[in-house]
Amino acid sequence: MSPGTWIVGIVLLAILALVVRSLIKARKSGCGGSCAGCASESYCRDIRKKE
Amino acid sequence: MSVTIALVGNPNSGKTTLFNDLTGARQYVGNWPGVTVERKEGVLKHNKHVTLQDLPGVYSLSPYTEEEVITRDYLTGGSPAAIINIVDGCNIERNLYLTTQLLELGIPTVVAVNMMDVVQKCGDTIDFGKLSDALGTPVMPLSALKGDGAIAVADMAVELADKKRKRKDPHVFTGAVEHALAHIEEAITHRDNGDVHHHHAGGIVHEGTMVEPKNLRWFAVKLFERDEKVIASLKLDAKTAARIDEVVKECEAVLDDDAESIITDQRYRYIKELVGKAVYKKPRKDNLTTSDRIDRVVTNRWFGFPFFIAVMFLVYFISVTTVGAFVTDWTNDGLFGDGFFFLGRGKDAFEEAVEDYETALERQEAFIEEAKSSGLDPEAEDFLQQAKTLVAERPLEAEDGTVEGSERVTLAMYVDALASEEPEPSAFGPWVRGIPVAVEGWLENAGVATWLKQLITDGIIGGVGAVLGFVPQMFVLFFFLAILEDIGYMARVAFIMDRIFRRFGLSGKSFIPMLIGSGCSVPGIMASRTIENVRDRRMTIMTTSFIPCGAKIPIVALVAGALFGGSWWVAPTAYFVGVAAVIISGVILKKTRMFAGSTAPFVMELPAYHLPSPKNVLGSMWERGFSFIKRAGTIILQASVVLWFLKSYGVLDGRLQMVEDMDLSILAFLGNLIAPIFRPLGFGTWQSSVATTMGFVAKEEVVSVFGVLYGVGEGALDFVDASNFSRLAPIAAHFTALSGFSFLIFNLLCAPCFAAIGAIRREMNSAKWTLFAVGYLMVFAYVASFIIFQLGTLIQSGFSPIHLVAFALLFGLLFLIFRKNRYATSKEVVK
Numbered sequence: 001m002s003p004g005t006w007i008v009g010i011v012l013l014a015i016l017a018l019v020v021r022s023l024i025k026a027r028k029s030g031c032g033g034s035c036a037g038c039a040s041e042s043y044c045r046d047i048r049k050k051e
Numbered sequence: 052m053s054v055t056i057a058l059v060g061n062p063n064s065g066k067t068t069l070f071n072d073l074t075g076a077r078q079y080v081g082n083w084p085g086v087t088v089e090r091k092e093g094v095l096k097h098n099k100h101v102t103l104q105d106l107p108g109v110y111s112l113s114p115y116t117e118e119e120v121i122t123r124d125y126l127t128g129g130s131p132a133a134i135i136n137i138v139d140g141c142n143i144e145r146n147l148y149l150t151t152q153l154l155e156l157g158i159p160t161v162v163a164v165n166m167m168d169v170v171q172k173c174g175d176t177i178d179f180g181k182l183s184d185a186l187g188t189p190v191m192p193l194s195a196l197k198g199d200g201a202i203a204v205a206d207m208a209v210e211l212a213d214k215k216r217k218r219k220d221p222h223v224f225t226g227a228v229e230h231a232l233a234h235i236e237e238a239i240t241h242r243d244n245g246d247v248h249h250h251h252a253g254g255i256v257h258e259g260t261m262v263e264p265k266n267l268r269w270f271a272v273k274l275f276e277r278d279e280k281v282i283a284s285l286k287l288d289a290k291t292a293a294r295i296d297e298v299v300k301e302c303e304a305v306l307d308d309d310a311e312s313i314i315t316d317q318r319y320r321y322i323k324e325l326v327g328k329a330v331y332k333k334p335r336k337d338n339l340t341t342s343d344r345i346d347r348v349v350t351n352r353w354f355g356f357p358f359f360i361a362v363m364f365l366v367y368f369i370s371v372t373t374v375g376a377f378v379t380d381w382t383n384d385g386l387f388g389d390g391f392f393f394l395g396r397g398k399d400a401f402e403e404a405v406e407d408y409e410t411a412l413e414r415q416e417a418f419i420e421e422a423k424s425s426g427l428d429p430e431a432e433d434f435l436q437q438a439k440t441l442v443a444e445r446p447l448e449a450e451d452g453t454v455e456g457s458e459r460v461t462l463a464m465y466v467d468a469l470a471s472e473e474p475e476p477s478a479f480g481p482w483v484r485g486i487p488v489a490v491e492g493w494l495e496n497a498g499v500a501t502w503l504k505q506l507i508t509d510g511i512i513g514g515v516g517a518v519l520g521f522v523p524q525m526f527v528l529f530f531f532l533a534i535l536e537d538i539g540y541m542a543r544v545a546f547i548m549d550r551i552f553r554r555f556g557l558s559g560k561s562f563i564p565m566l567i568g569s570g571c572s573v574p575g576i577m578a579s580r581t582i583e584n585v586r587d588r589r590m591t592i593m594t595t596s597f598i599p600c601g602a603k604i605p606i607v608a609l610v611a612g613a614l615f616g617g618s619w620w621v622a623p624t625a626y627f628v629g630v631a632a633v634i635i636s637g638v639i640l641k642k643t644r645m646f647a648g649s650t651a652p653f654v655m656e657l658p659a660y661h662l663p664s665p666k667n668v669l670g671s672m673w674e675r676g677f678s679f680i681k682r683a684g685t686i687i688l689q690a691s692v693v694l695w696f697l698k699s700y701g702v703l704d705g706r707l708q709m710v711e712d713m714d715l716s717i718l719a720f721l722g723n724l725i726a727p728i729f730r731p732l733g734f735g736t737w738q739s740s741v742a743t744t745m746g747f748v749a750k751e752e753v754v755s756v757f758g759v760l761y762g763v764g765e766g767a768l769d770f771v772d773a774s775n776f777s778r779l780a781p782i783a784a785h786f787t788a789l790s791g792f793s794f795l796i797f798n799l800l801c802a803p804c805f806a807a808i809g810a811i812r813r814e815m816n817s818a819k820w821t822l823f824a825v826g827y828l829m830v831f832a833y834v835a836s837f838i839i840f841q842l843g844t845l846i847q848s849g850f851s852p853i854h855l856v857a858f859a860l861l862f863g864l865l866f867l868i869f870r871k872n873r874y875a876t877s878k879e880v881v882k
Contacts, residue, residue: 004497012507016692019685 055102056208059122059153060137061146062108063542063656065165067091068667069137069195070105073205097202101209104131110145112152112269114280117580126156127266132212134160135204137193140170140177141659143330147322151223154186155272157265159211162186163193163204169659173340174333181329187219196664220268223321228275228313231302235271238291238298240264275299276311342659346543350657355547362540364623366531371608371622375524379608382523387516390476390484397480404474411468414458417445418465438462487512502709506695510759514691517758518683518751521605526676528604532569533671537663541566542655549653551634556641558653561591565598565633570675572596572807576814586646590637592814593824596803597632599625601679602750606798609754614791625799632800636831639867647874679751686749694718694745694759713760731853732797732833733790733840743797749804789847793840800832834860 001009058066074093095101106125107118114120126134136153138146143164153160164170164177182190189207193200224232239262262270262285273281274295287295299310306313349358369375385391392398419429421443427434443460476482484492487508494504535541544566549559560582568575575595582588599607603625611621640646697718701710710716714737722737725744729735734743738760745752786794802808802825812821841857 001500002498004494005500005503008494008497008499008503008507012503016689019688023685023689 053100054132054212056133057104057131058135059106064137064139065195066137072198072201133208134158135208136160136162138164140164140166144326151318155269160188161207162190165193165195167192168194176331178329185325186221224317227302227305231298232271234298235274235295236267238294350543359547367623367626370528372619375527378523383520387520388485393481401476401479411471414460414468417443418460510691510695514755514759515683515688517755518687525601525604529672529675533668534663537667539658539660555637557637560653564595568595568598572600572803573810576810586648590640590646594633594636598629605754610791610795614788642872687755690748691759732793732836734794736785739785789843793836797832797836802828
């Protein structure tokens with residue numbers, strides 16, 4: 001594989017890892033997991049925090 | 052030292068607006084009740100030691116609704132250092148009812164009279180000095196929407212909290228009640244019989260005292276009112292309980308009324324007297340405000356609903372078909388397409404050149420065809436000699452595709468056409484390459500392997516770009532919805548819908564989650580918790596996702612563009628299909644034992660109409676729209692990568708390898724497994740089956756799947772262009788207009804995405820009910836699409852046995868709608 005493939009591949013993997021991390025984080029910190037999929041985070045983020 | 056201040060007030064009094072203003076947060080603001088269903092926390096922008104708690108709006112501290120329970124539990128248990136009580140200056144009498152209760156809590160309170168701009172505009176005046184003196188606590192003017200007075204109010208609350216200033220209690224009650232309250236206070240303050248009480252009233256244990264001293268007055272009033280929750284929380288011993296009961300009964304006998312009514316009545320008498328002294332209302336002609344006059348038309352019994360339909364029709368038409376499509380044109384065709392001319396310079400000349408080039412190609416084609424049919428060989432060396440006298444006819448098509456004449460193509464014209472070259476956009480003006488083209492070029496220069504290049508351009512840019520391409524339409528839609536919300540119209544819609552919903556046993560309160568759900572179903576479903584009646588709440592949760600959320604807009608735009616040439620009626624239809632599904636489901640479900648019951652009363656305050664605030668409108672639009680951009684970068688990106696692998700790899704000759712033909716891919720294999728389910732609905736190809744199934748991950752995925760399968764670069768989605776949606780051939784090939792409409796209906800009505808199903812699970816608090824809700828949505832969507840598609844084919848191509856099933860389903864549906872309601876008179880069917 002060419003160096004270009006290696007570099008782009010590693011960068012892409014890093015981006016995907018960051019995305020997975022942010023989804024997991026949103027699930028843990030948010031309203032029972034919906035933040036990761038909810039399209040109105042600010043509305044419901046804190047709703048389940050206290051439960 | 053950190054201080055916590057609570058924001059308390061009536062629904063729709065402007066608490067969240069003040070909260071956002073003071074904390075810099077962007078909590079969702081809506082001018083209908085129930086927008087804040089849980090308390091929210093934020094830190095003051097100008098004083099980081101102060102935490103602000105935004106509490107749900109309540110009319111009183113009685114424990115009748117979820118919002119009231121949350122608010123009063125927090126105030127008595129959480130012990131904020133101070134309270135900012137927001138009072139709507141336009142409805143001061145009713146708002147002060149809560150104020151009198153809050154003052155009894157003994158927590159330092161500043162009363163902020165909001166909407167002072169409106170009060171002043173009406174010519175009314177408020178004497179803040181008199182109000183402050185009478186209530187024994189600072190009363191200050193505020194205009195939360197404009198930000199006037201917000202910081203002063205917050206600073207005053209902090210000052211009160213720091214000083215723990217002892218307030219002078221207002222004289223709300225008359226002698227007999229005061230006498231009774233004094234006895235009750237005494238009964239719960241002192242130990243009897245040497246018993247040591249360890250009660251957890253307000254979360255604080257006091258030996259000998261059942262409640263914290265500062266809350267004493269509030270607990271006394273609640274005990275006088277026989278508030279069951281307070282009685283239970285204090286765990287009174289028999290002797291104390293009997294003593295309190297005796298005191299209350301004595302007072303009831305004297306005043307000849309029940310305890311709760313006595314308290315309510317005396318509070319209102321006190322407020323009336325106070326307002327009479329401190330508030331001057333300018334006399335109005337016929338006592339009608341401008342809002343009242345507008346409401347005479349807008350909420351009119353006969354005109355209200357048609358007006359609502361016209362407004363929503365216009366909103367969806369403009370958002371998806373006109374302005375939205377114009378902006379999406381640039382995004383899909385330019386940013387995520389081949390490219391665009393900077394500031395449009397050179398665009399017209401280029402388009403003209405493209406048109407000339409296309410004409411030249413058509414002339415070539417027509418001439419060659421004519422030559423072939425005349426027995427000439429276009430490949431022959433002396434072809435031009437042979438075709439000297441040949442004249443071909445090129446059909447001239449109108450914009451709608453109909454032939455409106457023809458052009459004679461001579462040899463000279465053919466030779467000219469042969470010389471024409473495909474125009475290069477950069478020769479016509481400042482040309483900016485689209486993202487896929489630029490990235491592809493860059494990856495090629497970097498020597499990146501073909502598979503990785505394809506993964507990035509077709510998979511990621513294709514999938515994510517397909518969704519992002521529709522974001523402008525979402526922004527336009529959210530912009531108009533935000534204006535409707537901000538001027539106060541959407542609150543009226545709940546009132547208008549109440550009349551319709553009431554016919555099948557739901558109230559306008561059920562429409563509020565649906566209003567919120569037009570952005571995203573998740574908060575819409577969560578907002579249903581403000582509905583007290585459990586059956587109505589369940590039904591609302593089940594039907595909220597029928598209203599198309601923002602993520603369904605790309606599906607609507609895709610079908611409207613690909614199959615209906617951007618027809619004006621498709622997008623508004625999508626919304627009204629949702630509303631109709633809610634109403635039909637309401638009628639059907641309310642006639643079942645599970646959902647039968649009397650209609651809950653619906654009381655809501657209609658806010659005064661006002662000009663939209665740019666800050667609110669743009670804030671709301673950005674908040675909702677940006678979430679979709681974020682989702683495109685997270686969930687959609689992940690799904691696109693997985694989809695690309697599945698569509699690019701297949702098992703050939705017994706081993707996993709990249710496949711050229713998508714039909715041999717793993718995705719095609721999986722899609723073909725589920726395709727038979729959708730065949731009776733008209734879209735049984737593996738591609739559309741995969742798209743529909745992926746819609747459960749996120750509804751935008753339906754569009755994203757097509758983006759990944761056909762790649763943005765190949766022109767699958769850069770269709771919203773001057774050629775009027777004509778370049779969507781790869782997607783359009785999967786559908787006829789009828790099956791496309793069926794596809795749209797199914798995807799609009801079927802179960803929502805996993806995030807929304809999760810929200811249903813939590814709000815239902817039952818796996819059984821969640822399964823029922825999801826099952827109902829799926830069956831409803833399937834039946835609706837089945838009937839539409841099969842009856843459509845009956846009209847188009849004649850009868851076949853499957854049409855009998857469609858008729859049976861249609862009659863079944865009509866029976867469920869029109870059958871007699873056996874539970875119409877039932878008051879309480881489900882315990």
